[in-house]
Amino acid sequence: MTNELGRRLGAATLALLVMVVALTSCQSQPVSDPASADQPRTVTDPTGRQVEIPGSPQRVFGVYSTDVDYAMTLGLGLAPVQSIASSAVGFPAFFPQAGLAGIEPMKNYPEIQYEKVAAIQPDVIINGLGYEGGADHDKLAAIAPTFTYDGFDGDWRDDFTALAAAFGRQQEADTFLRQVADRTAEVKSRVAALDRPPVFAYGVITDDGGGGFNGSAPTKLNPQLFEEVGISSPSAVGKDWTTLAPERIADLDDVDLIMIAVSPQRDAKAELGKIRNNPVWSGLPAVRSGRLMAVDNELNFASPHAALTFLDVIDQGIDRLDPGE
Numbered sequence: 477m478t479n480e481l482g483r484r485l486g487a488a489t490l491a492l493l494v495m496v497v498a499l500t501s502c503q504s505q506p507v508s509d510p511a512s513a514d515q516p517r518t519v520t521d522p523t524g525r526q527v528e529i530p531g532s533p534q535r536v537f538g539v540y541s542t543d544v545d546y547a548m549t550l551g552l553g554l555a556p557v558q559s560i561a562s563s564a565v566g567f568p569a570f571f572p573q574a575g576l577a578g579i580e581p582m583k584n585y586p587e588i589q590y591e592k593v594a595a596i597q598p599d600v601i602i603n604g605l606g607y608e609g610g611a612d613h614d615k616l617a618a619i620a621p622t623f624t625y626d627g628f629d630g631d632w633r634d635d636f637t638a639l640a641a642a643f644g645r646q647q648e649a650d651t652f653l654r655q656v657a658d659r660t661a662e663v664k665s666r667v668a669a670l671d672r673p674p675v676f677a678y679g680v681i682t683d684d685g686g687g688g689f690n691g692s693a694p695t696k697l698n699p700q701l702f703e704e705v706g707i708s709s710p711s712a713v714g715k716d717w718t719t720l721a722p723e724r725i726a727d728l729d730d731v732d733l734i735m736i737a738v739s740p741q742r743d744a745k746a747e748l749g750k751i752r753n754n755p756v757w758s759g760l761p762a763v764r765s766g767r768l769m770a771v772d773n774e775l776n777f778a779s780p781h782a783a784l785t786f787l788d789v790i791d792q793g794i795d796r797l798d799p800g801e
Contacts, residue, residue: 532553533553537602540585546636558576558581569740607629623642633653666791673707678709678771679691687751710727729761733762734760736748
C-alpha cells in the first residue's frame with residue numbers, strides 16, 4: 477500500500493510540475509497565435525472581427541499611408557500600389573524610401589477607391605480607418621482578409637503590437653520599439669539637462685487668413701511624445717484639437733517653441749514668414765526670439781517612422797532654445 481501511495485503522489489507531483497511549466501511558458505509568450513509567420517492563422521482584430529491571415533503574405537495593401545508604414549516596418553510584402561491622402565503627391569518623406577521602390581502611390585483618402593483596391597488583388601488588407609465613418613470594413617473584407625483598427629486614436633504602439641502579433645512579426649516590432657525607446661531616452665536626457673521643462677506648441681495655421689491657430693491635442697502623437705520626453709504643451713490647448721482665434725494668439729505667450737505643421741507641397745519658409753509678419757503673432761516671445769519652425773504635417777498621423785522622425789524634430793527644436801532658457 478505504501479508503494480502504491482508513493483506512486484500516486486509521484487504522479488500527482490509530476491502532473492503539477494508539468495502544469496506549472498506550461499503556465500509559466502504561456503505567460504512568457506506574446507498574446508498571439510503561436511503559428512509561425514509563414515503559416516495561415518486566424519486572429520481577432522481590435523474591432524472584434526476574426527480575420528484569416530494568409531501565411532507569408534506578399535501583396536499587403538494599406539488603406540491609409542500609416543498602414544503602409546506599419547506593413548513596411550514589420551517586413552511584410554507590399555502590393556505594388558499603396559495608399560496616400562488626396563492632398564499628397566507621394567509617400568511621406570520620412571518613410572524608408574528603399575522599401576517603397578517600385579511602389580505606385582494611389583490617392584485613397586478620404587474617398588476610398590474600393591474598385592481600384594480590388595484591381596490591385598491584395599492578399600490581405602490593413603485598415604487603420606476603423607473609426608465610425610471611416611473605411612467600410614465589409615467592402616474591404618469582400619476583396620481580401622482585412623485587419624481593421626482605429627489608427628487615429630490611442631497609442632500607435634498598441635496598434636503596432638497588435639498587427640505584429642497578427643502577422644507573427646513580434647521580433648521585428650520589438651526591435652523597432654527598442655529603437656524608439658532608445659531615441660526617446662536620448663531626447664529626454666537633453667530635456668532634463670535644461671534649466672526647466674520647456675513648453676512646445678504644435679499645430680496648424682487656420683485657413684481663414686486671419687492667423688488663427690489650431691493646436692494639437694495632448695492625446696495625439698506629437699504632444700504624447702512631448703510628455704514622454706518631459707516637454708509641456710501650452711495651457712491654451714485643451715484635450716481636443718483647440719482652435720485659437722487671432723485675438724487669442726496672445727494666450728501662447730507661455731510657449732518656448734512653436735512648431736507649425738506645413739504640407740510638403742507648400743513653401744515652409746513663406747508660411748513661417750507670414751507668421752512673423754502677422755501682428756497677432758509677432759509679439760509672442762517665441763516668435764520674437766526666432767523659436768519658430770516648420771514641420772511636415774504628415775507627422776500629425778501616428779505610425780512607427782512618424783514617431784521616430786518626430787523625436788528627431790523635437791531634438792532639433794531643443795537646439796533652437798536659447799542657452800539658459
